[in-house]
Structures are given as structure tokens and as C-alpha cells.
Amino acid sequence: MKTEYKILLTEDDENLGMLLREYLEAKGYETDLLPDGEEGYNAFMNKKYDLCIFDVMMPKKDGFTLAKEVRMVNTDIPIIFLTAKSMKEDIVQGFKIGADDYITKPFSMKELLFRIEAILRRTVGSNVAQAAYQLGRYKFDTQKQQLIDEQSDSMVKLTTKESELLKLLCINANKVLERNFALKTIWVDDNYFNARSMDVYITKLRKHLKGEESVAIINVHGKGYKLVM
Amino acid sequence: MKTEYKILLTEDDENLGMLLREYLEAKGYETDLLPDGEEGYNAFMNKKYDLCIFDVMMPKKDGFTLAKEVRMVNTDIPIIFLTAKSMKEDIVQGFKIGADDYITKPFSMKELLFRIEAILRRTVGSNVAQAAYQLGRYKFDTQKQQLIDEQSDSMVKLTTKESELLKLLCINANKVLERNFALKTIWVDDNYFNARSMDVYITKLRKHLKGEESVAIINVHGKGYKLVM
DNA sequence: ATTTGCTGTTAATTATTGTTAAAACATGAT
DNA sequence: ATCATGTTTTAACAATAATTAACAGCAAAT
Incomplete structure (x- = not known):
């Protein structure tokens, strides 16, 4: 194709x-x-x-x-x-x-x-998806589903959903990742509850990334989220 | 930094x-x-x-x-x-x-x-890619949707709509940003209510920028608004 | 001067998002 | 099958954003 x-x-x-x-x-x-x-x-x-x-x-x-x-x-x-x-x-x-x-x-x-x-x-x-993304001090390994803090040399394991969502955000870095698109690709169905589930995961990812000032997941009201860095 | x-x-x-x-x-x-x-x-x-x-x-x-x-x-x-x-x-x-x-x-x-x-x-x-505009003492980061006061080193988060509108004004700095154009690009539809919504956001932006005398959003009657600086 | 239509501003309403915790679900080990 | 563990969803409430309403003020046209 x-x-x-x-x-x-x-x-x-x-x-x-x-x-x-x-x-x-x-x-x-x-x-x-x-x-x-x-x-x-x-x-x-x-x-x-x-x-x-x-x-x-x-x-x-x-x-x-x-x-x-x-x-x-x-x-x-x-x-x-x-x-x-x-x-x-x-x-x-x-x-x-x-x-x-x-x-x-x-x-x-x-x-x-x-x-x-x-x-x-x-x-x-x-x-196109990459195997690893550099998010400021963090290196995100999509395969291993890990977030490595290269400063403290520590590592956090991500759950499948966390990893999938962060990957989509990375692929669309500095662009808006539309809610519907993310829901359809990760949750398959884009109903109200899945949308709320996604919000929960956004909160989780923000917590994981809060050690790096230059990286942020910002909301674009009514549209979706944007990973800026 | x-x-x-x-x-x-x-x-x-x-x-x-x-x-x-x-x-x-x-x-x-x-x-x-x-x-x-x-x-x-x-x-x-x-x-x-x-x-x-x-x-x-x-x-x-x-x-x-x-x-x-x-x-x-x-x-x-x-x-x-x-x-x-x-x-x-x-x-x-x-x-x-x-x-x-x-x-x-x-x-x-x-x-x-x-x-x-x-x-x-x-x-x-x-x-570099982050189109940032200098508005007197304020620096406007369109990506992060932030307005940074470089004198007091403080920062205000802008909402999506505030940011989009200010961005349009900045692109057209010192020229008239036509109402219809702004409505069509940001609100998609240019009906009466959206026009009033836009007015509300103009008020909000003016408040955000009131710390800087050299920058102003002025109204051009019947046409739109102009960011002068 | 008066009318009409635009604009400024504030407050109320509605919609969307943020966050936490508990419930439901899945998985592998015993 | 049952339990322990971790993951995902659902629920509930808090906070924020966007729209609408209401009224006041101004500008241009008659």
C-alpha cells in the first residue's frame, strides 16, 4: 500500500x-x-x-x-x-x-x-513508529515497555496500555493526537467510558514524566492531547 | 536554559x-x-x-x-x-x-x-520549531500554550482557545485579523454565538497582556482585531 | 439626536478534563 | 479451583474550559 x-x-x-x-x-x-x-x-x-x-x-x-x-x-x-x-x-x-x-x-x-x-x-x-524515543532525560523503550531515567539510571516498567498510549503520543510528538484516533487504535471502541479510561492513563503518564520539565502532555480542549518537547 | x-x-x-x-x-x-x-x-x-x-x-x-x-x-x-x-x-x-x-x-x-x-x-x-513570539516582556510559546513573563519569571498557562487566538493575532501582528477568518479557522463556524465567544476570549487575552504597555489588542470596527506592538 | 448594530465585560451555565479510589478483570502460581 | 498480584475499567467528585446570557458602552448611519 x-x-x-x-x-x-x-x-x-x-x-x-x-x-x-x-x-x-x-x-x-x-x-x-x-x-x-x-x-x-x-x-x-x-x-x-x-x-x-x-x-x-x-x-x-x-x-x-x-x-x-x-x-x-x-x-x-x-x-x-x-x-x-x-x-x-x-x-x-x-x-x-x-x-x-x-x-x-x-x-x-x-x-x-x-x-x-x-x-x-x-x-x-x-x-512511523520507532523502537525507542528520547523524552528529555527519559528514554522510552516501546518494545520492553520501559521508561529509563538516564540521569538517575533508574527504570520504570510501563503497563501495556500506558506504553501503547505513550507510543502514540511519541509518534505524533508536537502534534495533536486526536482522542477518537487514540481510542480507536488502542481501545478499539470510542465510547464514553473508554474516553474516561484514557484520561486516567494520561494522568498516569504525566506522573511518569513529571521529572522532566521540557516534556509535557498538554490537553487540546475537545480534540485530544499533544506531547510537546 | x-x-x-x-x-x-x-x-x-x-x-x-x-x-x-x-x-x-x-x-x-x-x-x-x-x-x-x-x-x-x-x-x-x-x-x-x-x-x-x-x-x-x-x-x-x-x-x-x-x-x-x-x-x-x-x-x-x-x-x-x-x-x-x-x-x-x-x-x-x-x-x-x-x-x-x-x-x-x-x-x-x-x-x-x-x-x-x-x-x-x-x-x-x-x-527552534516551537514558534515563540516575543510580546514585549512576555514570551508566548504556542506549543506549550504558555505566556512567560520574563521580568517576573512567572508563567501563565493558556487554554487551547486562548492560545489559538493569540497565535493568529501574532501571525498577523500589526495587521487586521479579520473576524470571519479567525472564526472559521478556530471555531470552524462563524455564527453569532461563536463571534461572542471570540469577544470573550479577546477580553481574556487583554487581561493576560495588560502588564505590557507596548502591546495591545485593538478593535477595528466591523472588521476584526489587530495586535499592535 | 436617535436608532441600529457592534463590542466590552461579567457572571451563569454547560461540557470537558483531572484525579483518586474502589471494583472488575486477567494472569500465573500453588 | 483458589489465591495473590498486577492491570484495566468504572465511579465519583473536583477543577477547569468553553459557551451562552445579560447588560452596559460605543460607533456609525440615518
């Missing part, structure tokens, strides 16, 4: 745009090409993309403005800017907005592809 | 190496410079680094071999390759090994710095 990644590309130069789209589609990315920032924004709001590539210089709405608006709705989606070589200042500004990468024109399409792959490997790919 | 990031740099050209190390240290990165792959590997095994920068062409052990060995021990650590412009094939190989980025010589040190920052923002994610 290999889901196709969806790319939102905005580029006002029609020739370059079409060329890029064709290339990206050939490489297996579903690509939507929009000619300016406004249309790009509309497209973004109407479809779920995995990555954005915005030309900086565009009519109606430039790439940075578009990126800001996109960031308001989605803080995580990777954004790559296409920028003219001379504009060093653009690059600085781009990173401030939260660019994931930038690429200066002219560029080879291969180069762009490498960047895309590298980013997707990190962002989407980071959603 | 700002932990210094540790960088492992291998580069056989002594002049370039020293220059880079000097620059990176000036930018606040603790940098160890090793002249070849073998010494680089020894250093890696003896210390905990946050990021690696490997020259591809090195005596004794080239950058790719070194990277492969490092990857066996640590699958996550970001690796940036320094490679000669001509060697397009190098780049392909580099990404196969799992490079996070590559940079072709000659390059500007600023450019390298941007790459480093971008990668650290993503991977370590911890310190």
Missing part, C-alpha cells in the same frame, strides 16, 4: 510550471499547479496536500503571503520556496515564516526532487 | 575546516573538527552530537562510508554532505544513504547556516 503524495505547486511562469508538474507526476506525485497565490490558497483549502512548493514572485499574492496564510491553518505542512538566486533576503524571510527548504532558480529538477524526498522522508516518514 | 547544539564536522582541507568551525562556533554551535573519516567516526562514538557535516572526499575514510557507519548506530541524526559541484552522482548516493541535505562547494557559510537551522528546527524540533 503506497499512497500517492499530493503536492501543491504555485508558479506563474506557465512553461516552468507545466514542466515541473509533468516531471513530478512522472515521479509519482499527484501535483496540482496553480498560477498565483490566490488560486493556490483556494486549492489548499479544498484539498489535503502533503507538501507545498511556492514560487516567491507571483501575481495577486506572493509566495510568502500565501505561506503565512497556509501556516495559520496548518503549522506542519512542509513548504519549499522557489526563489531567484540574487534574493538572499528572501531566504531569510522564508525561514522566518517556517520554510522547510528553499531552492534558487535556476535549479535542476532532480535537485528539487531530492529535496522533496528528503523532506517527505522526515515529515511524513517521521510518523 | 538554552542547550548548545553539538556539531560533528569532518573536513580534510584544514583552511576550510577551521574557517567553518570558527563560523559555527560564533553562531553558537559547539563544533568538533576532525580531518578524516576515521577520526570522525571515533569522535562520533565518544560524544553525543546533534548534527553531522561530512565532506565527501576525505582521506582514509570517505564521507559516505562514514555516514553509513554512523547510520548503523544512529538512524536519526541529521547528516549534511559537502560535495564538489560536478559530482551529481554523489548527490544521489548521498540521499540513498539518508542524507538530510547536501551542499555543493563552493558555498556561502550563510547558506550552510540556514540549512543547519532548518534541519535542527525539524529534527530536534524542540527549541
